[in-house]
Amino acid sequence: MKNVINYYYNLYPNNIHQNEKGYYFVVNQTKYVFTKYFDDPKNIQNIYNMHLHLINSNFYVHPIILNVQNQILTYINNEPYILMITVYYKNKININDIIYFSKPANSGLKAPDWGELWAQKNDYLEYQISMLGQKHPLIRESFSYYIGLGETAIQLVNSLEKSNVPLVYAHRRISMNDRQYDLYNPLNLTIDFQVRDMAEYLKSRFFSGEDINDDLTYYLNNTKLSTYEYFLFLARIIYPTYYFDLYEEIITDRKNDEEIKKITDKVSDFEKIIKQIYYYYKSFLPVTRIDWLE
Numbered sequence: 001m002k003n004v005i006n007y008y009y010n011l012y013p014n015n016i017h018q019n020e021k022g023y024y025f026v027v028n029q030t031k032y033v034f035t036k037y038f039d040d041p042k043n044i045q046n047i048y049n050m051h052l053h054l055i056n057s058n059f060y061v062h063p064i065i066l067n068v069q070n071q072i073l074t075y076i077n078n079e080p081y082i083l084m085i086t087v088y089y090k091n092k093i094n095i096n097d098i099i100y101f102s103k104p105a106n107s108g109l110k111a112p113d114w115g116e117l118w119a120q121k122n123d124y125l126e127y128q129i130s131m132l133g134q135k136h137p138l139i140r141e142s143f144s145y146y147i148g149l150g151e152t153a154i155q156l157v158n159s160l161e162k163s164n165v166p167l168v169y170a171h172r173r174i175s176m177n178d179r180q181y182d183l184y185n186p187l188n189l190t191i192d193f194q195v196r197d198m199a200e201y202l203k204s205r206f207f208s209g210e211d212i213n214d215d216l217t218y219y220l221n222n223t224k225l226s227t228y229e230y231f232l233f234l235a236r237i238i239y240p241t242y243y244f245d246l247y248e249e250i251i252t253d254r255k256n257d258e259e260i261k262k263i264t265d266k267v268s269d270f271e272k273i274i275k276q277i278y279y280y281y282k283s284f285l286p287v288t289r290i291d292w293l294e
Contacts, residue, residue: 005034008067008074009083021181022081030085032065037073037080037187044072044082050105051186054169059103061186062086086181093178095215098201099223101183102168102194109167112192114232115157118239122150125244128251138257139247142264146243152290153239156231159288163228168194173245176205195229199236206270207242207263216273220280227285234277 001023005011011032013025022035037044054061062084066072073080126147133140170192171183182188198219202212225233243263249255278293 001034004074004076005083008069009065010068024086031087032083033062033086034081034083035187037082039187041073041080044080047186047189048072050169050189050191053106054103054186057103061184061189062181064186082187084186087184091180092176093174093180093183093201095198095201095219097180097183098174098197099219101197102170105167105169105191109191111162111165111167114235114239115154118150118154118157121244122147122154125247132251136250136257138260138264139250142243142260143247145267146240146247149238149240150244152292153235156235156238156288156290160228160231163226165193165226165228167191170194170196171200173241174200174204176201176208176210193229193232195225195233195236198223199233200241203237203242206273207266212273213276216277220277230281230285234274234281237277238274 001016001018002013005013005016005023005025011025011027013027013032016023016025018024022033024031024033026032039047048064051061051064055063064072065083065085067074067083073082075081125143129139129143133143168191170190171188172190173188174183174197202216202219205215206212243260246255246259246263250257250260275293278287278290281287
């Protein structure tokens, strides 16, 4: 790997260390990571532009370094890699890190249509389970319930009057186990509503066995949200990304079926969280009735 770094970047580290994130090295007291790029290479220019906008706005994300051919990606054995300068923070992220990260994105961008995206996802998963579900009885037992949660979230989003809410830089996925390295990794960037990251973070904490009540109350009481954003947050909490992510790992044999019990055993407790948000909203917002939450 030293020869690759030398040739493509004119950098000459003495030592290169590898971990699950990639290859780390230091040159002139600057820390670098050379990591595999797993997304569609067609998306890399958009990611690069987002990261430049943040850096030019004096907001830190790991800077991406172009290679000697002025390319973002470097191909090694036909696999795409990318080089970034990094500060490797080992601390786990917390709620304030996520609130701080919500920086406005470029104006004029089209807001994502969660209702449409989720409907497409549900249709795909229902087709997939009809083909592959026989091998996974625990998935079959629970699948209809979580598709039902997804339908509730879709109906809620589709019932909202669209509002011109500013978009922010967010993350494709965010987890309670993420470190600050992951938070500031531009390869995880997307553009969405500000409630996206917080909803995903809180769901991750809940299904890892943590009490989220204090952080949930803090967020709802101390963050300025529009009526539209309040209901987007509720819809995002309801939509079971945590289940569908694990489902994909099980259906592709990367995890054992028994793992799904870590989620299904918490059904009643998580419904209480959803109801807590729903009744809190009813105290100050006009809320469309959701029968199973009454």
